[in-house]
Amino acid sequence: MKQVLDLHIHSKHSRACSKELTLPNLDKACRVKGVDIIATGDFTFPAWFDDIKNKLIEERGLYKLKNSDPSRLMGQAAKVKFILSTELALIYKQGEGHARRLHLVVLAPNVKAVEKFNKYLEDRGFNIRSDGRPILGMSAIELCKILFNIDEKFMVIPAHIWTPWFAVFGSKSGFDSLEECFGEFTKNIYAYETGLSSDPEMNWRLSALDNLTLTSSSDAHSLPNIAREANVYDLAEVSYDEIYRIIKERDTSKILYTIEFYPEEGMYHLDGHHVCGVRFEPEETKKHKGICPVCKKKLVIGVEYRVDELADRPLGFRPSNMPNFKKLVxxxxxxxxxxxxxxxxxxxxxxxxxxxxxxxxxxxxxxxxxxxxxxxxxxxxxxxxxxxxxxxxxxxxxxxxxxxxxxxxxxxxxxxxxxxxxxxxx
Ligand SMILES: [Zn+2]
Ligand SMILES: [Zn+2]
Structure with a gap:
């Protein structure tokens, strides 16, 4: 069955997010947009997790609204499914005192596993009560150890992997390879998220990503942004296990296509300084040795530059067996x-x-x-x-x-x- 999946959004409890982001509103917005399976977002936030447990009912590892009001649901029975998810911000030091800042999307197989993870964090004094996307002082390796100890069916997906400030390959505080970031758990990372500022063609330039499932999700902070990026799968069974299997095995016979933002529209596509009015293509940045000609400070290096830096293939190269994509507005x-x-x-x-x-x-x-x-x-x-x-x-x-x-x-x-x-x- 064809299903549209948006695997990364936030709730009303995340910083700078719309108060409209409630479970019933998400359900409704998904019907309008045409999304079948949507991330809950923010499952570590206690009040939101209570909502998830009280207002949703489980069905094969996915969750639907209880007591859905048919008039509000445009005359249909509840059909939008939620997948348990959150985004975590990790801030830590690794390698010669380098500060690392990293956003990871985590998908969970069931409420029990989330309960255990949340309890672990609270017991050890991590602050999960002030932001839906909590900042945790632990490494990606430590996080993987904790999650996979609780349940091997958690999925860890590096978020918007190319953005400068909070991404695994980010120019400011990221890494040059997945191995450097995830160590022994690299083999447990099955997917990555392109983010708004990059598209599949850009990611195909890295052979290191060939065996991972490319995912595209909206990272919506408000209802209208839902599904500005999404994944379209053909699910034999609408269940967490089937989604897990497709992503883990990168079953391209079931990945119909991804829906993409125009990457140029993303906030970090090119390099520059907004306040200085400087916007550079990578070539110009190189000519200026990465320095802003106006304020003489380092430019913020965008996604296009960073992809070029780590790529081992030219733009236009298409590896075999890659799913299609559609760019939308x-x-x-x-x-x-x-x-x-x-x-x-x-x-x-x-x-x-x-x-x-x-x-x-x-x-x-x-x-x-x-x-x-x-x-x-x-x-x-x-x-x-x-x-x-x-x-x-x-x-x-x-x-x-x-x-x-x-x-x-x-x-x-x-x-x-x-x-x-x-x-x-x-
Ligand atoms: Zn993020
Ligand atoms: Zn400047």
Whole structure:
């Protein structure tokens, strides 16, 4: 059965996250987006874990909302499944006093295993009560030892592996290889997460990643960002064990494709300094020896540079047996561009968005990926259909992100925008 999985999100208890991120709201947002299996996020946070235990009911290692109200669930029985997950921030020293900062996604096979892990952390005085994504002073190796002692079916997935500050390959505090980070547990790491700023083609440049499962997840801090990246699997059985098996064995016959953000849109695609107004391609950074020409301090080295540094293959190399991917732009962003409106949250955009979903009876991902364009033309403005077509064809204008600034993806040129605005008005 085709299932869309988003394996990395946060709850309302994580820093800088929307208060809307509750279990019922996540369930609803997944129906709208077209996500079948979503991470709970934040399972070490006591109040959130209580919610998980009280409001969800287990089914083959995945969890569904109890007592689901059919009216709120758009007339369907509960069908969105949650997978127990969290993101941990590890801060520690390894190798010549180097400070390491690392984000890891952890998926858990059941509530019991999470209970044991949370108890272990509390008993040893780790602070899991102040942030949904706790900071733990332990190494990746120590963490793996603890998790796999509790249950061998925990999955540890290095998060957004290329971002500068908190990633296994990050330019600021990461490592040059997985072995350096995970030691004897490297063999227990079955997957990695591309993050928004890199796509599969960039990751294919490292032969060291060939045998791992590439995952793409949204790392959403608010409901609209759910499924901006996701994984599409063909599950023989909708269960934790089957997801575990596919990821562990990298069963590419079951990994249909991943859904990707345009990597240039990610916050750390290129190098630079936001405050200095300096944005460099890797070549320019090298010319300037990594130093900002304005403030004379070190530039923040982005993902493109770092991939190039560790890669052993040229861009464009495709290893055999790699699943496909589709780069998308979210539907409300497409509509906002057609209307010439800055915010995807504006009332006009949201009305058009909801209407299109309602009229087609389809989810957002269905509309973006699968619905035939002529069919969509019956339900919405031709400019919006044109926008969807261009996204499907990758026919876009992109301004890359850098130093914590999102990049900008544009579908229409300035002249086209003028014409669109007039068309949308009349
Ligand atoms: Zn993170
Ligand atoms: Zn500077």
């Amino acid at each position: 979210e539907l409300d962003k497409i509509i906002a561009e057609v209307f010439g409106v800055k915010s995807r949250n504006s009332a006009r955009v949201q009305i058009a968005y909801q209407q299109l979903l309602k009229k087609t009876g389809a989810s957002e991902l269905d509309i973006l990926i699968d619905k035939p364009l002529p069919e969509l033309e019956n339900f919405t403005l031709p400019e919006i259909v044109e926008g969807i077509k261009r996204v499907r064809n990758g026919n876009l204008i992109v301004e890359p992100g850098f130093d914590g600034q999102y990049g900008v993806v544009k579908i229409f040129s300035e002249i086209e925008k003028k014409i669109n605005r007039q068309a949308a008005l009349f």
